Amino acid sequence: AQSVSQHNHHVILSEAASLELGCNYSYGGTVNLFWYVQYPGQHLQLLLKYFSGDPLVKGIKGFEAEFIKSKFSFNLRKPSVQWSDTAEYFCAVEPSNDYKLSFGAGTTVTVRA
Amino acid sequence: GAGVSQTPSNKVTEKGKYVELRCDPISGHTALYWYRQSLGQGPEFLIYFQGTGAADDSGLPNDRFFAVRPEGSVSTLKIQRTERGDSAVYLCASSSIDSTEAFFGQGTRLTVV
Numbered sequence: 001a002q003s004v005s006q007h008n009h010h011v012i013l014s015e016a017a018s019l020e021l022g023c024n025y026s027y028g029g030t031v032n033l034f035w036y037v038q039y040p041g042q043h044l045q046l047l048l049k050y051f052s053g054d055p056l057v058k059g060i061k062g063f064e065a066e067f068i069k070s071k072f073s074f075n076l077r078k079p080s081v082q083w084s085d086t087a088e089y090f091c092a093v094e095p096s097n098d099y100k101l102s103f104g105a106g107t108t109v110t111v112r113a
Numbered sequence: 114g115a116g117v118s119q120t121p122s123n124k125v126t127e128k129g130k131y132v133e134l135r136c137d138p139i140s141g142h143t144a145l146y147w148y149r150q151s152l153g154q155g156p157e158f159l160i161y162f163q164g165t166g167a168a169d170d171s172g173l174p175n176d177r178f179f180a181v182r183p184e185g186s187v188s189t190l191k192i193q194r195t196e197r198g199d200s201a202v203y204l205c206a207s208s209s210i211d212s213t214e215a216f217f218g219q220g221t222r223l224t225v226v
Contacts, residue, residue, distance in 0.1 A: 090156075
């Protein structure tokens, strides 16, 4: 079974600061990778996903993530955060021949105005 | 509907009681998933439906948990003899047959007292 590790439990930063959230997974085969976001009081929403091709993927709201196969990592980045980016962020992994998502424990991001 | 709808949004029940949680997926989505999210953790897979049949129920924790989707649309997660450890947010997601993007509902927060 695969596992997903998110390095930070809670990140606090100021507006305009850069954000990077770490995600590592353990799985021996080919995977699809996702970042989901949950804004306060809302449901989980897809930020971005990687299936194949260019390892640098761009998502909504200025987020991007880079898949580094040799490091089993899929880190999320945003160059300049806004107060509205305050949310919980989940990394998720899905084996390419499967349909079950395995989620990390999540990282709470608090952006101070 | 416009999104995945889950009812009730909150449910408080006494230990030992039976509960039913309902999920109404996005219209036309053939795949439906149930996940459980405990406090401080990411969602964990419970069961996956493709159409009316449960294609994978390997995530159900024990035989007190059961789910149905009799007409291939609405699904009901049923929990018998509830225990305090069942307290969690139960999430439902759906996806179309030609997409791996899962759309999540807002969840049902179950509290067993």
